Amino acid sequence: MAANEYLPFRSEIRDVIKHTELEYTFRLTYEGQVKPGQFFEVSIPKYGEAPISVSGIGDGTVDLTIRRVGKVTNEIFEHYVGDKLFMRGPYGNGFDIDNYKGKELVVIAGGTGLSPVKGVVDYFCSHMEETIGMTLVAGFKTPKDILFIEEFGHWQKNLDVILTVDCAQDDTACQIGLVTQYIPELKLKNVAKAVAIVVGPPMMMKFAAQGLLQRGFHEENIWISHERKMCCGIGKCGHCKIDDTYVCLEGPVFNYVKGAQLLD
Template sequence: MKNEYVPFPSKIKEVIKHTNLEYTFRMEFNGEVKPGQFFEISIPKYGEAPISVSGIGDGLVDFTIRRVGKVTDEVFENYVGDTLLIRGPYGNGFDIENFKGKEVVIIGGGTGVSPMRGVIQHFAANPKDAVSTTLIAGFKSPEDVLFKADFEEWAKTINVIKTVDAAPEGYEGPVGMVTKYIPDLKFENPKNAVFICVGPPIMIKFTIQEIKKLGIEDEQIWTSYERKMCCGIGKCGHCKMDDKYVCLDGPVFNYTEAKELFD
């Protein structure tokens, strides 16, 4: 019988630095995985941390990791050719089929862009799969922007608004919260629009309030409670919200369910 707690080794193929605190680790993985799912990355004697998938390739999976504690500090000591232990994927991800043929709006705050990156990449590479695709991504400052090269590529095929909360004098580009740009969204058919929103809880709250003002229904909105992950397999109970185990029933939820879950 397979022990779901036992990780397997994965070699680091590439390390991409975004900021002083956020790197993407591109690692070996062969298997089915969806954007929005997550893995547990572990180092013996230090522990493990749940990390969302931020990219999917042929025999590869990306993890964009923020250096915030004991485990991630140690992960940052590893580089190309080193091996980390991982287990997964876990959870319920974003199903691309739910968004095909729609007017797609993807809204992310900070590292919340990471779990949605696979969806963005799909529609940027296959723009005809959607009626239209708009990405609104917010970061604290220009220095905190993740995936800078990706944003340049995405802007070639989809509508991209990359905004920062605050910027130095002379900065050229959108400034302000992501909510500032939602009222200006226009749709051919609002009933055919779909939204994905991931970021800090307070950002999700006010973003969805603005989305609802456009006449969008709950079932047209998707979000992720990725920050709630712990053991990954519903045994520890730390992710339980009401009657849902977020690591099993989520972390991706349609807003018809997400709005009923209370932390």
């Protein structure tokens, strides 16, 4: 008898990490295969469920970085270490690490778009021998909106990191400007063979991908994620449908050859 893919399971909160006033990471128990860029449906009886991207993969745990923006996420924020939440998943196709091994990788992330690709950054930061080189360009609205600030200190030891904000509210070590303006400045050994991941708001992904193409990247060497389109996770509700593509079934990660057709 086939398993009921709608049926959630209970997961214990092992840790809660505060990043900003609105974004926390919940470290939850999970045993099974999962890739960066995939997502889980997190639910609370009487309140509903919300799709949350995987922002970290541990030994028997997954990290879900959650923004407090509505009824379900407001209630999730009332739960603490030792409490339990319901989850189902993981769903989607995620980022395949093998696509980027032995290559020069550029990751461009805007705001919470850093969460689904963080697992890729973590992996190569710890396995630099598997990459020719890696650059992370991450942009946020203000210094107070920066996610994973402690991780940036670790990443900067091994990776080329450009951390930028749209505007500075106080003295900050960050650069100022949109992520797209730093694409022409990327120092790359061989653009024609380099690969890239772009995750963020649709307009940011559109112009960042265009900037990479102008630098000489090939379409098939760029990947994007439509993680913001997720809803039910199994193609039943139709909210993720773009033309004839169900993003939660074929995505949310797409090679740009296909993904370009799905950008607004």
